[in-house]
Each structure stands twice: as structure tokens, then as C-alpha cells.
Amino acid sequence: MTRDGKPLELPGLYWDEERRRYFPIASRAKRKSIDEVAQPAYTDVKSSQWRRTVTSRYLQISRAGKGNFSQRLRLADDLEGLSLVNSYTELDPSLRPLTWQSSKIASFCTATTDDTLNVLVGDSRGVLHCSRAVNKTMPGINAGPDRFNDNSRLFTSYHLGSGSPIVKIATCGNLVVAVSNTCDSCLLAIRDLKAPDYSGVSFPRIDSTGDIRAASLLDKSLVLGMSNKLVWLQDVQSSIRNHRTLHTRSDVLSIVQSPNTITAGLRSGEVRLFDVRTRGDASTELIGSRYSKRSDWELGPSKDMKSRMAHAAVTHLQGVGDWEMLVGTSSGELEMFDLRFATGTRVEPTMSFKGHVNSYLLDLGITIDPTSSILFAAGQDRRIRAWSLKSGEQLGTVLGGAQLASPARALAVTQRDNNLRGGKWLWISQEDEIRVLRLGQPSS
DSSP states (O other), rough: OTTOOOOOOOTTEETTTTTTTTEEGGGGGOOOOOOHHHHHHHHHHHHHHHHHHHHHHHHHHHHHHOOOOHHHHHHHHHHHHHHHOEEEEEOOOOOOOSSSOOEEHHHHHEEEETEEEEEEEEEEEEEEEEEEOOOTTTTTTTGGGGTTTTTOEEEEEEESSSSOOOEEEEEEEOOOOEEOOOOEEEEEEEETTTTTTTSEEOOOOOOOOOOOOOEETTTTTEEEETTTEEEEETTTTSSSSEEEEEEOOOOOEEEEEEEEEEEETTTTTTHHHTTTSSSSEEEESTTTTTTSSEEEESSSSTTTTEEEEEEOOOEEEEEETTTEEEETTTTSSEEEEGGGGGGSSSSOOSETTTOOOOOOOSSSEEEEEESOOOOEEEEESSOEEETTTOOEEEEEEGGGGOSSOOOOOOEEEEEEESTTTEEEEEOOOOOOOEEEEEOOTTTT
């Protein structure tokens, strides 16, 4: 690098700004540009046309008194989603919990316990930062994210001692588990959010090696996704040494747990279901070979076809309701499947969310709001898009389509109260800061 921070021009090599490394020119992937893949002009026009159609249709049905209740409710939900995505108020300044040296944000999540909003950040030096907002005038009632930039904030840090980044944070109820790698083991920080700050935390170690790429917590059951295996701890608070290893033959990038099963999304493009009540590594393949082989799909109403010449890594899995599962891949697919019909050679999604931009990144932020009505996804093009989970249509681009300084590695949506129509906050985590948007009009 030059003195002014610009990369040198080295013969036979090129500088990859995303990965901050030099690579041989011959290894540069010959793929379409972001604009060609995303087709933003088509997306913007289609989204605008759909907004006008939904609004017009709802007014027609309301005036004529026609349409069944479910149809009118779905249109109302879509209109509310459009309002939330296309109007916002940003918390200023952005959150910056790491105020010393050169630490970066390595992992992020939020958790709500007893109406208290907890913000959890793992940094690049192995420190877990726990912050929660407190309203001094109304004790016990959460004041929302707008309290994080004043003096009504409790802040505690825990040093795991590994010196390595906290790569994943998993939460369930009042329990939080932060995970960090060392050369020969895996270090955990287990935090009870309801306990006093320094009495409700422990730092156990697991004797298992491998890069950790995913983590899932269900009650006290912790599952870690690693290189070619899953590590399952039935009770993370008592049986650390008695963990079980399930071999997957490919890196685990995403995990969903249920009381008796573990579903793993693999780098190979497979989605595999493990029943923990049985012995051995036997598993069932879900969704056939939809992502593990070459594929073609339509890009839009122009009927242009987009081709995936190889497999796509399954980077995101998330359960929705009782039977559905959201799947995201490294080639830009975002699809919903009914798990009751997820086995077989040709499994089709119940809903496809078109317009997501990704061609190789494995850690883009994807989240669903607490009411399971809106899907938010960060794109490789540094934009965040939203879709209706009722209709599958794109609601628009957050921040008016403006690009972030860097791709968002984690997203979260919190809600001020239990009211389904209550205010929503979108948290956008980047390596240097966390931007917070209050979605919708201020009066909502």
C-alpha cells in the first residue's frame, strides 16, 4: 500500500477492495457487473407500478364494499409495508459502541426481555459489548433506540480473552451466547440478560477446532456450524463437555433449530435435516438439489434468463411460522418453502423474492420483522431492500436507494411494544457503526 492508503499496481495482480487482498489477474471472476445483475431500473419501475396498483385496488374494494376480508387485510398490510419502507427517521448520530483503538464490529444482534431492549455487539478483539436503554422517568419501560445516544443507557463489556473476533452471537429468551475461535478450541461467553451485569456471565471452552460460520440457540440448546460439521450442546449451561458432533461433508453456513431437529445450510448448496434423537450422522436432504447444481431462472417480465453455472452456497436459513422456512443463497436467491413438502427431487418455493443482489458474499444481513410481515435483505451493491411476506412483492429500497459505506453484515428489526401496529426500528450493522432507522411516519 502507498503512504496515502491506495493500493499499489503490481504486475500480474489486482487489488480486491472487498477482501482487502491482492489476487492473480487470471483468477478474477468473469461475471456480470452489479448493475447488470440487479437491473435497478426495472426494479424501481416495477416497485413503483406495484405501489400504484395496490393503492388503487384497495380504494376500489373499499368504495365498492367488495372483496373478502383476507383480501382486504392483505392489501392493508402491503400499504402499511410501503409506508414503513418509504418513510423513515434516522437516529443521529449513528451508534458507535467501540470508542477505543481500532476495533471493528464483527457480530451484532438485538434481544428484548421484559420490555427492555438489549443491543449486543461482538468486536474484532474478542470483547462482547452489552447495552440496554433505560427510561429514567418511567422505570421498567423501554424508551426505544432513541435513548442509546444519551445518558439513559447501561453499558457493560466482557472480554473473552481469546483476542480473536467474536464471530457469532446467538440469543433465545433471556439467554445470550457469544462465540469466538482460538487455534485449538472454541470460547463461549454465556450471559443471562436478567441477571446483574457481572454475576450472570460465564466463559466455558469447547474442545473443537474449525472456523465457526453459524450459531443457533433454542432454549438452552446450542448448535455451532463449522468446517464440515455441526457441534451440538443439548444444555449450554451445564453440559459443555458432553457435546455431539454431526459430520456434514461441507462447511455449515446457516442453521435452524427445532426441538428435535437441526437444519443446516451448506456451502455445497445442500439443505440437510438432522434428527438429534437418532444416532450417527444420518440426515435428510431438503429442497432436492435446487441450489447444488446449475440453474436457470427468469429475471423479470422481460423473460430474460439468469444462469447459475455452479452450485450456490446456502448462506441464510430462517424459520417463519410453524411450517415455512426462508432460504437465501450466495447467488442472490431468496425463497420461501413449505417444510411439509420439502422432500423430493423437485421442490418448488411457495414464494420467491426477486431483486436481491448477491453473487458471492456469504455474510449479508437478512432479517424478518417481529410480525412476520416484511423481509429486509442487504445486497452486495450496498443497498437494503424490503419485500412483503404476504404477497412476495418488493416494497422498495430503504434509505431511498442510497448506498451504505460498506455491505451490511447484520440486520435486525425491533418493535417498541407488542402492538402489531407499533413503531418498528431497523438496525443496520456495518464494521464501523450501527445505523438505526425508525420506519414509517413519526406519528405511527
